[in-house]
Amino acid sequence: MQKSGRSRHPGPALCHDNINGLAVGDVTGDGKTDVVLADYGAGLVLLRHSDGVTSGTAQLWVKSTTPSDFGSGMTQTYTPTVTFARDVVPSSVTTSTVRILNGRTGSAVPATVTYDAVMRTATVKPTTPLYDNAPYRLTVAGVKDTSSATMTTAYSSTFRTVDVAPKGVGAFKAAGALRAATLTWTAPAINDLDRYVIRMATGSTPPSSPTTGTAVYSGTALSANVNLTQGTTYSFRIWVKDRSGRYSAASSARLVGTAETIGSTVTSLTKGRSVTVSSKLTRRDTGGAIAGVPVQLYWRRVGWTAWNLTATRTSSSTGMVSYAHAPTASVDYMWVYRGSGTYVGSGSALRRVTVR
Incomplete structure (x- = not known):
């Protein structure tokens, strides 16, 4: 009044x-x-009386919304509602007329819409959780009332979701290579990614925080390559950091260092004769044999720089491999294990065989 x-x-x-x-x-x-x-x-x-509808003035379409305009701290599973100021045709309340829009991209959020005619209330339920710390807009346009009038002027209300720590990456894996490794992972559902942070430590215990250990990677790609020292076990840990500075729970991976011996039946021979070159592949943490993996034998002529692959052998239950070769000139031999999802690759020392 x-x-x-x-x-x-x-x-x-x-x-x-x-x-x-x-x-x-x-x-x-x-x-x-x-x-x-x-x-x-x-x-x-x-x-x-100053409230209500004045005679001759068009009645409002929307009475209220939840959350209220500029609401903040909404949960990621929040279901917004629209309460109409007039009776509307239920069939006109659809996912096309009542929507949630991503405040950054303007794209519609997949959702279902239900309508309670008694309460004049539409409920919009997103089919997947909303992004955290993200702006959204609740819009209404195109509904019809029971007098066949159509809502031609759109109504909108904005809100923002709560800021929570991001989810961690998926499928964090380390693939060993010769004195190196490739780290891969899958992206989490995140709308405010700042970067992925990877740290590593020698041994079987990964770094405890994003600032401990040795820096491996900081960026937005989904893979990273790192050079490693032969014969050393490494543990890796990855975090997701969002734009507000929050870190996700960490994921970890580990690669065990390996070692190879090399030996030969002779170190000097007459041209035309053969030499058997052997090796044993073991893990450095326990000294146990590594069985059933491919190990390559390379040779190069003494004084030359180019290496030649001469054979690939599969390690036995005791980690042993061997190969008989007939060099035509004095050569150096080397066994190479390329690594796997469990082990860091390594190469043996050189073994020289002189041809007279």
Whole structure:
């Protein structure tokens, strides 16, 4: 109500409790109910009704929304609602007329829409959790009311979700190579990625935080290459960092260092004769044999730089491999294990065989 009249006080002061001192009706002619009070000190006091719909003015379509406009801290599973100010046709309340839009991209968020005609309320339920710390817009347009009028002017309300720590990466893997490794992972569902942070440590215990150990990678790609020292076990750990500085739970991977011996039946021979070159492949942490993996034998002519692959052998249950070769000139031999998802690759020392 709004007050008008000759009263000089903040509100009317009734000097008696005579019911005849009060009257109600549309005094101002605006289609809304007003109140007139008889005040012996101030004469008649008019309380004009300022709420509601004025006769001849279009009725609003939307009465309220949850969350309210500029709401913040909404959970990622929040289901916004729209309450209409008039009766609308239920079939016109659809995923096309009531939507949630991504505040950064403007794209529609996949959702289902239900309508309660008694409460005049539409509920929008996203089919997947919303991104955290992200802006969204709830929009309404194109619905019809029971008088066949169509909502042509869109209504919108904005809100932001709660800021939580990001989810960790998926499928973090380390693939060993010769004195190196390739690290791969899959991206989590995140709308505010800042970077992936990878740290490593020697041994079987990975770094405890994003600032301990040795830096391996910091960026937004989904893979990273790292050079390693032969014969050493390494542990890796990866975190996701979002733009607000929060870190995800960590994922870890480990590669065990390996070692190879090399030996030969002779170190000198006559041209045309053969030599058997052998090796044993073991893991450095326990000294146990590595069985069933491919090991390559390379040779190069003494004084030359180019290496030649001469054979690939599969290690036995005791980690042994061997190969008979007939060099035509003095050569150096070397066994190479290329690594796997469990082990770091390594190469043996050189073994020289002189041809007379």
